[in-house]
Amino acid sequence: MATDTRTAEELKAAVIAGDTTITASQIEKARQTEEFAELQAQAAKAQAHRDRVADFEADVAAFKADYADLAGADLSELRDLYEDAVVIIAELHAKVKDRVAEQQQIVARADSLGIRGRDLGVSTGRLIDDTQGEWSRIAVRPEDVDGIGDEAKRGFVPNAGARATIHALHSDERVEDMREINRSSYVQGTGRELLEALIARRNA
Missing domain, CATH: 1.20.5 (Single alpha-helices involved in coiled-coils or other helix-helix interfaces)
Known part of the structure; x- marks a missing residue:
């Protein structure tokens, strides 16, 4: 049922x-x-x-x-590293300021003597106007230091075209790194990879 x-x-x-x-x-x-x-x-x-x-x-x-x-958690290690970075960057700014003053003096002297870039095998025009030859490789700019945070994070400072900026504070090895980044189809990844290689070299 x-x-x-x-x-x-x-x-x-x-x-x-x-x-x-x-x-x-x-x-x-x-x-x-x-x-x-x-x-x-x-x-x-x-x-x-x-x-x-x-x-x-x-x-x-x-x-x-x-x-x-x-x-x-103990923050002493991070704080020590931060203070070390502040001190190092402060020292860098001071030395860049001195270098820029020396550059300004040498350019002024070149102008007063009528010496052109071509007279030094640099380029044509005023000494400071050359952006392709020797002067661009030895002339330090205060703004080069401003990008240090970007370079420490991504491995390079992007220019207006989002490519790696090369300046006088880069060693020859880092200049080659920047050129490799600019040849890469994966700029961000290459920049980080080469930054890690730099860190490894400096800590070796």
Whole structure:
């Protein structure tokens, strides 16, 4: 015999409609079954809520532990490196300033003597006007130092064309690095790769 799956309300409606085969116990059983099913659904929701609360509390506890580790971490090494960088860059700025003053003096002397770039085998025009020959390789500019942060992060300072800038503060080896970057189809990756090679050389 098939189980009657009608709800209590459906059974009541059937009785009212004239079905004399339905008993009071059937209606009561259907009502109890419905109430128990509702209780089970509520219990499942309550358990799911408790699970979410427990998971959240575990996540919060883990976060607090990680935060405490982060907050309590020793920053002395980073701070020492930062101060070292500040001192080195300050020294670099000072020496660049001295170098630029020397360059200005030599250019002024060249102008007063009427010496042109070609007289020194540099190029034509005023000594300082040459941007392709020897002068561009030896003339230091204050702005060359300004890009040091970019070069330390990406391996090069991008010019207006997003290619690597070459200046007098680059060693011959770094000049070749910059040229390799500019020949590369993946400028960012090559720049970083060559920066890592520089760091390895300097730390060797």
